[in-house]
Amino acid sequence: MSTDSRPVESTTATPGLESAAFVRLVTRADGDALAASGIVARALAERGTPFQVSVGRTVAERTDRVQAPGDEGDLTLVVGAVDADVARLDAGDRPATLAAVDRVRELGVTPDPVLSLAGLVAAGVEPGAGESEWVLETATDRDLVDRRPGVAVPTADPVDGITHSTRLCGPWSGDLDAAREALTSSVDLESDDFGEADYRAIASAVALDVVGAEEATETAANAIRHGLKPYVTPDAPFATVGGYADVLEATARTEPGTGVALAMGHDAREPALSAWREYGRCAHETLESASTGRYDGLFVVGIDDGPVEAIARLAVAYRSPEPVVLAVAADGGEVAIATRDDDPLGATVERIARELESEIEIGGVAYDVGRRRGYLRYDPAVDRSTVVTTAREVL
Known part of the structure; x- marks a missing residue:
């Protein structure tokens, strides 16, 4: 269940992007990654390079897609964690949008500043903060934002x-x-x-x-x-x-x-x-009727079904007295984790998935990680208390 993959800095991914006959972009399912894939796709279109973009909700889904056979000269580029020896656009806890902006500028293409800013906001970055200062300045100078x-x-x-x-x-x-x-x-x-x-x-x-x-x-x-x-x-x-x-x-x-x-x-x-x-x-209506439970450092939001990631993000920002929120959809067999802390969640989410898989007898556990968030999917027949107990032991 490791999520190791080659970071783009240690591969020939950039030269490959310049010369690939076909590029297959496989991205995780969040706004930051979607913006990053769009930035790269637009650059490829401008250069006349054929490409395909697909979204994988979990590490396992992305891994399956990147392992599909391709032709010589094709390049597979992933945004998000993956269990395969392929080039990955993003690395660490840096927004994927920033990595994409860097890559397309190396190709001689100017990224769309507004899409770039939107991707950064989706990643939790204030426009103009840190490395994004020049992106905001570019958008402002071109009268694209005010x-x-x-x-x-x-x-x-x-x-x-x-x-x-x-x-x-x-x-x-x-x-x-x-x-x-x-x-x-x-x-x-x-x-x-x-x-x-x-x-x-x-x-x-x-x-x-x-x-x-x-x-x-x-x-x-x-x-x-x-x-x-x-x-x-x-x-x-x-x-x-x-x-x-x-x-x-x-x-x-x-x-x-x-x-x-x-x-x-x-x-x-x-x-x-x-x-x-x-x-x-759906997110707001579900959050309004959700059950809640407070533990040391963890706030649990229990629902029957609904968009767990939006619910966890809303709860951690506006409703949780604790720094970490666990939104559990019993009928959907889904869990989302959101945190206000800056510490990466990747290893924690992977460990919860591994521990939960060892506790249940029905199917496996698929998962994903992003900046300050995690997601798990499992058989809906698994009892909610099992999921909460497992997460509490790890968190």
């Missing part, structure tokens, strides 16, 4: 945006009528030309509701800060960088084909928004 008051959502309609966003969590989340009522007293929702004062009023109303929610923890104040004062994107498919990132996350998990098309620059805005709305609505 910062203003408001909320980081993908749509121009703030009601639609705050209702379905999985980067926000308030009393109105998942409920269009409640969101409309919450904003009615702050702004004229019939207007199609909001000014800065309107956007400030929207942001204030949203922030007050988020931090004032009965279930909100102290971490909610920090989490909502990342959802305010967005970078607007007048020429991109979505209204803000943060909203773009939210849509990438949703499509990566629920409609990867649509997500890949979106990341590659195709016109997939409407189906992507449809997937995002359903993803957000």
Whole structure:
């Protein structure tokens, strides 16, 4: 169950990318990885190199795909952990988007700054922070982004945006009528030309509701800060960088084909928004009715079924008094882990998968790891208590 693979720095992956007759990109299912694959795919298209992009939800799925036979001159490039001796674009805990940006610049191609920023936000990086400073500067200099008051959502309609966003969590989340009522007293929702004062009023109303929610923890104040004062994107498919990132996350998990098309620059805005709305609505409704349990360092969210990764991410940001959240879907046979800590989760998730596999008699355990997150899938017949006990022993 090891996830060793050759990091791109120690291979001939870059020369191979330059000269490959065909490139097969296999990527993990999250917004950062989806953006990275889109950046590379666009560069290959610009150079006239044939390619294929596919999304693997688990390490095992990606491993199966990269082991399929190919022709001489083909190159397989993976984004995410894999159990195979193949070239991997990302390495360590660095965002895959940054690795992709570096690779395509070496090919002499300029990456799309807005897609790059969206991938970085999906990876949990503030635009302009650290290595991403030049990406934000490039986007700003080209008038591709501009910062203003408001909320980081993908749509121009703030009601639609705050209702379905999985980067926000308030009393109105998942409920269009409640969101409309919450904003009615702050702004004229019939207007199609909001000014800065309107956007400030929207942001204030949203922030007050988020931090004032009965279930909100102290971490909610920090989490909502990342959802305010967005970078607007007048020429991109979505209204803000943060909203773009939210849509990438949703499509990566629920409609990867649509997500890949979106990341590659195709016109997939409407189906992507449809997937995002359903993803957000389901995540918030499920979280609202979930059972919870608190342990030393761990907060468990129990559900029957639903988008566990979005639920874990929302809970760790807005609802959990502990730094690690375990979202367990009993009927779906899925678990997601989210953490506020910067320590990589890879070894921990792999160990949970190994220990859980030794405890059950039905099938195996598939898993995946990303920045500050983990995912496990197993037979739904496995009792939830077994999963929670195993995770607690490892964490």
